[in-house]
Amino acid sequence: MGGILYTESENLLVRVKTEDGSIGWGEAPAAPTMTGKTIVSMDAAIKYLMSHLIGRNVTSFQENMKLMDRFLYGNSSAKAALEIAFYDVVGKIQKKSMSELLGGVKRSKIPVLWMLAVGKLEADSEEAQFKLDEGFQSFKVKVGGNPINEDVSRVEAIRKIVGKSRQLSADANQSWERTEAIRFVEGVSGLLDFIEQPVMGNDLDGMKSIAQASSTPIGADEGLHSLSDIVLHKESGAAAGGSLKMIKLGGVMKALKAAELSDQVGMKVNLAGKICETSIASAAVSHLAAAIPQIDWGLSITNQYAATDIVKEPISILNGNVSVPSGYGLGVEMDEVSLERLSNHAIRDE
Numbered sequence: 001m002g003g004i005l006y007t008e009s010e011n012l013l014v015r016v017k018t019e020d021g022s023i024g025w026g027e028a029p030a031a032p033t034m035t036g037k038t039i040v041s042m043d044a045a046i047k048y049l050m051s052h053l054i055g056r057n058v059t060s061f062q063e064n065m066k067l068m069d070r071f072l073y074g075n076s077s078a079k080a081a082l083e084i085a086f087y088d089v090v091g092k093i094q095k096k097s098m099s100e101l102l103g104g105v106k107r108s109k110i111p112v113l114w115m116l117a118v119g120k121l122e123a124d125s126e127e128a129q130f131k132l133d134e135g136f137q138s139f140k141v142k143v144g145g146n147p148i149n150e151d152v153s154r155v156e157a158i159r160k161i162v163g164k165s166r167q168l169s170a171d172a173n174q175s176w177e178r179t180e181a182i183r184f185v186e187g188v189s190g191l192l193d194f195i196e197q198p199v200m201g202n203d204l205d206g207m208k209s210i211a212q213a214s215s216t217p218i219g220a221d222e223g224l225h226s227l228s229d230i231v232l233h234k235e236s237g238a239a240a241g242g243s244l245k246m247i248k249l250g251g252v253m254k255a256l257k258a259a260e261l262s263d264q265v266g267m268k269v270n271l272a273g274k275i276c277e278t279s280i281a282s283a284a285v286s287h288l289a290a291a292i293p294q295i296d297w298g299l300s301i302t303n304q305y306a307a308t309d310i311v312k313e314p315i316s317i318l319n320g321n322v323s324v325p326s327g328y329g330l331g332v333e334m335d336e337v338s339l340e341r342l343s344n345h346a347i348r349d350e
Contacts, residue, residue: 024089045078076250091329135319144175207238241268259292270297
């Protein structure tokens with residue numbers, strides 16, 4: 001939703017240590033309105049799962065995920081953080097990048113969606129022009145925090161700035177009722193490439209009604225938590241694509257399978273992190289973006305919105321694109337000093 005100022009982000013970091021001393025890092029942000037998970041609940045889930053994982057072969061990705069699913073229902077964010085750490089440490093041991101472990105790099109540079117989320121016409125317009133000059137080709141306007149007519153006016157102004165050739169979308173983050181959403185989609189007809197999650201994620205009928213009333217493709221985000229959700233949205237005509245997040249789907253492999261399924265059934269894909277993650281999670285989603293069949297609706301990494309980071313060389317964006325990290329595992333190195341300064345909980349060797 002546009003107009004909301006985030007001054008801090010609560011993120012869980014996981015460190016996995018193998019018998020030979022190799023270390024892998026994973027991350028998941030607290031997202032109560034998206035996953036239902038807080039730092040406290042994720043921490044409890046990690047502690048519970050680690051008691052079942054200690055001593056297992058870290059390279060057995062599928063078997064380890066099956067074990068986690070067997071011993072603990074749900075808790076997708078905690079499982080995603082653990083699996084990211086597994087890929088990081090295995091990549092370091094085998095001297096492969098995470099994207100290589102996922103089957104290989106299909107693209108080495110990925111266009112990044114820049115979010116325009118102040119919610120004010122002048123500020124968002126100025127930012128759009130500034131980021132356009134930096135080379136960004138994809139933009140997402142956060143809507144839903146203002147009256148419909150103001151959000152429509154913002155979209156109109158930003159489309160004029162970025163031009164017809166750049167990708168422009170809008171994300172309401174479940175802000176509207178059906179009638180409000182239909183007013184918006186009618187008002188922005190012909191201006192946007194897609195509109196994301198206009199109503200609550202569990203309102204499939206509402207999504208279908210809005211899609212029928214819209215000349216712009218409708219995308220799902222908070223409504224996608226499993227492969228069956230993708231099929232359901234496709235078969236019901238509720239969405240033409242979706243935003244896939246590891247913390248919603250329950251891990252790296254599940255997100256990869258979701259992207260492959262989306263491509264198979266003809267749904268567009270946006271890969272995303274949540275506001276606001278560090279370069280640990282942004283590196284992971286960048287590797288995933290390099291390996292999936294298509295990413296027509298762009299990549300939404302989020303470390304660039306943070307005032308600081310916890311790695312020595314943060315993931316960076318050049319000319320509107322992120323380059324897939326070239327090192328082993330995630331390809332980023334933890335800055336222990338920054339980590340200690342920002343941490344609220346002691347690091348445990350597990």
